[in-house]
Each structure stands twice: as structure tokens, then as C-alpha cells.
Amino acid sequence: MVPPLARTSAEAHLFMDLHPCECGAAGFARGSSVVALDDGDLASRYAGACAGCGREREFLFRLPAQVTAPAADGRFGFSGDRDGPSELLDPGEWLWVADAYAGQAPADPAGVPADQRPRARAVLQRAAAALDEALKFVPAEADEVPAAAVTSERGRAAVAGQPGRLRRSRLVALRDAYTELADRFG
Template sequence: MNPPLSRTNAEAHLYMDLHACPCGSTRFPRNSAVVALPDGDLASRYTGRCAGCGEEREFLFRLPATPGGAGAGFRYGGDEPSQLLDPGEWLFVADAYAGSVPAESTGEAGQRAKAALTRAVAALDEVVKFVPAGADSVPADAFSSEQGRQLHQREPGRFRRDRLAAVRAAYAGLLS
């Protein structure tokens, strides 16, 4: 068994949020533990009963040799592309977070809007990690999920480096 690498807890929780139980629910109380893998590496195990149907859920993610996501601001991982989510899933996440921000936000709603935009920017940063050095866009073979492939087929221009940078700059501008 070789579980996928999760660079940060935030990335692991996002993955679980995006991968629903067969009943359709994504909610479950997440009990977590660090476990040793047969090869000696460490992994995070998340378990709990689905809030929708009661089915036991379990996710196992390999931990990085050195913790990622360090640095200024919120990040889902280090400099390498995600092994959990493909660029289309990351763009879906960025869209969802940005789409949850109301036009006018003050007080507590303003804080929630800022958190959502911060996560939208971090998700766009993840998409860019799939653009090879010297290339203008994410290559078609980087999409491993059905959702990611469909988004890329519908709107391939959204995965161009310059367009991703422009959207990121707009979101970051709203944060200022």
C-alpha cells in the first residue's frame, strides 16, 4: 500500500471535502492519528462515520519527509504540484471560494470573505504549479480526475499561465 502524499493538513481536509461518501455526504467526524507505514514512513489516518449514512470512512495520506506549506500566508503545500488534487480540481476550489464572497462584506462577514479569498488565491497558486517551466499552460496529461478533465475540455484557456496570474492578481487585490 502506497498512500498518496498530503503536503499539509489543509490539503488532506480539502481532499476529504471533495471526495464524498457513496451516499453523497462529505461530512464525518474526523478522528486523526499518525501511523507508521510498512516502509517506515509516517502517514495521517482520518476515520469516522459518515454523517449521511453512518458508513465508516477512512483516508490515509503519506506525510512529507519535511513539513510543507511553511512561509508567509496560507498555503496548501510546498513548491511541488499536488499528488492529491489535479489542476482542474484546484481551479474548481478557487472558483468555489471566490464565488462564496459577497459583493459587500463587513464585520464577521468580512472576515469570512477574507478567509475565502485567501484560500482561492492559494488554490490558484496550486494550479500554476502544474505549468511546466517554459510552458504557457497546464498540459492536458496533468488532469487525472473526471472533474478536472471536464473543466479543462470546456475551458482550456483558463489554465494558461497569464490568465491564472490575472485572476490571482484580481483576488489578491480584493484582499488588500
């Protein structure tokens, strides 16, 4: 079986964080290495013992053809049209991730101490980056993500009961709002 593509290490780590061990613990000391696949492609291998039960965990992700340094602005994939949608997370999961990050930041920078502003800015940048990832699932000729693209339980829960949550215009507006708020923490 061909391992899924992890476009960046940030995307790989996020995927691992979202997929806990059978015991429920998400954390494990992740040793990483680059390995050759049978087809000659390269992959990142992350392995280590579960922090909760000690069970060995392993994740294998195909590496992109062109590896770049991690983006300073919190992107999970590449910017622009350089890549397509994630193979690791569906668009609903990206919405869940955006909600989780945005929920860690105050809604108003007024009164936030200077030493806490960089963290608030960073989580809002991550929230905006997650919405950029959800937008990559919107076909060029469409106005929203196809419902069939949401395949995970977490993703379905993130959009359940919220018609229009996967519309391009709504994703863009929310992304822009998070970006603007992040800038206010700068």
C-alpha cells in the first residue's frame, strides 16, 4: 500500500496529533527518519512509544517531490496552486482544526499582555491556514466543497447542522477575519 502524502512536516504532525493510540493518548516521542519505498519514492517514518500505554506507534508518509523548509506563517501545505488538497485530512477536519486553533485566541487584542500576543497571533495564523486547506477542496468551477469530500467522523461532525459551512465565500470570509485579527495581535 502506498502511504499518503504529507506535504509538510506540520501536516504530518497534525495528522498524528489527531489520531491517538488505541489507549486514547495522542502524544508519543516521535523519532523520525527518511526511508525509501519499494517504488523508489521517499517517505518520512515517525515512530515511538505511546506516552499513555507504551505501545509502539508508527506513521509513514510519502514525501513531496520537492521538499521545502517549513513556512513561518503556519501553513500546512504549500501556498497558491503548488499543491492540491490534503491526502491526510478532509475539508471538515480542516474546519475542525481551524475552530480548535481559533478557540485558543482572545476575540479582541485589547488588554492582552504583550507576552501573550505572539501566541494569539500564531494560533490565528494556524486557523487561517487550516481554512486555506479546506478551500483547496473546492473545485475551480464550484461554489463549495462537495459533500462527498467529507469522509471522516470528525469532519462530518464539524459541518453537521451548519448548512453552507463549506461554501467558498464563507471559508474565505472566515479565513480573512482570522488573518485580520492575527495582524491586530502583531
